[in-house]
Amino acid sequence: MAKNYDVIVIGAGPGGMTAALYASRANLSVLMLDRGVYGGQMNNTAAIENYPGFKSILGPDLSKEMYDSATQFGAEYAFGTVEKIEDHGATKMVTTDMETYETKAIIIGTGSEYKKLGVDGEEQYGGRGVSYCAVCDGxxxxxxxxxVVGGGDSAIEEGLYLTQLADKVTVIHRRDQLRAQKIIQDRAFSNDKMDFVWNSNVVAIEGDEQKVTGVKVKNNQTGEETQLDASGVFIYVGVLPMTTPFQNLGILDDQGWIETDTQMATKVPGIFAIGDVRDKKLRQITTAVGDGGVAGQGVFNYIESLKAQTARA
Known part of the structure; x- marks a missing residue:
């Protein structure tokens, strides 16, 4: 027999833990599922300085605080990689690599992952000069x-943000012109703190025992390699939603993001989505927490509507 819950939250990042808190506080039985330790990307963040209530807190410490809060009303936590979801109307089946569960409602909070350059030093200096979020680490x-590596909207907008903090921002782009919107390009070109290296790829990120010290750049037209000294490397070459197990549900757009309404509900009744699996401009702990609160209340309202339908029948 499959284990049964009112709500299954897939993903135990800040959004998922908030959703579990709200749903369990409404006296619903809740299971949080995650393929790894709770907290998600927060665990890879040395210091968080933009979450209300804390001047500065270590990412793993904030993860633990959120987990303790999320489970105080009985929400459970289990490991498992979700392989598929089956929608049977008033009930849904969630199959992981370890177990099968039955539930009335699902909240998907599996997040997204930044595309990597795949060059030497990128993994080694993650959190020590290599970043994918200027708002987080600038x-x-x-x-x-x-x-800044990239030439789209995100790269140039984040580069402009960094000019408020850094002494100089150098944008390295593989083409000879940016892909960002014209108005964003104009702002960048008129900012005297920004300069550009065209037709070039970062082929290595270099550093000492503690931090990034620079990058090796190769011109893809001439083959010439040069060294640029820098304290940080911000990479914006794309973001991928982690939504492969949900392709059969008809809730993804053509880029793989989950589409929801303002209440975080998808096209499938009883299935909600929160945080970075949605196509959104600002991917932050605060925005994920907001989504989680809305979805947590949303599943309560949905389950109450199921009860009302049963009573009328």
Whole structure:
């Protein structure tokens, strides 16, 4: 027999833990599922300085605080990689690599992952100069030189944000022109703190025993390699939603993001989505927490509507 819950939250990041808190506090039986330790990307963040209530807190410490809060009303936690979801109307089946569960409602919070350059030093210096989020980490590079890799909206917008903190921002782009919107390009070109290296790829990120010290760049037209000194490297070459197990549900857009309404509900009744699996401009702990609160209340309302339907029948 499959284990039965009112709500299954897939993903135990800040959004998922908030959703579990709200749903369990409404006296629903809740299971949080995650393929790894609770907290998600927070566990890879050395210091979080933009979450209300904490001037600065270590990512793993905030994860533990959220987990303790999320489970105080009885929400359970289990490991498992979700392989598929089956929608049977008033009930849904969630199959993982370890177990099968039955539930009335599902909240998907599996997040997204940044595309990697795949070059030497990228993994080694993660959290020590290599970043994928200027809003998260820009404050650590005040009055320093940083590199931005990419040429789309995200890269240039984040580069402009970094000019408020860094002494200099160098954008490295593989083409000879940016892909960002014209108005964003104009702002970048008129900012005297930004300069550009065209037709080039970062082929290695270099550093000492503690931190990034620079990058090796190769011109893809001439083959010439040069060295650029820098304290930080911010990479924006795309974001991928982690939504492969949900392709059969008809809730994804053509880029793989889950589409929801303002209440975090998908096209499938009883299935909600939160956080970075949605196509959104700001991917932050605060926005994930907001989504989680809305979805947690949403599943309560949905389950109450199921009860009402049963009573009328």
């Amino acid at each position: 404050a650590f590079f005040k009055n320093k030189h940083v590199i």
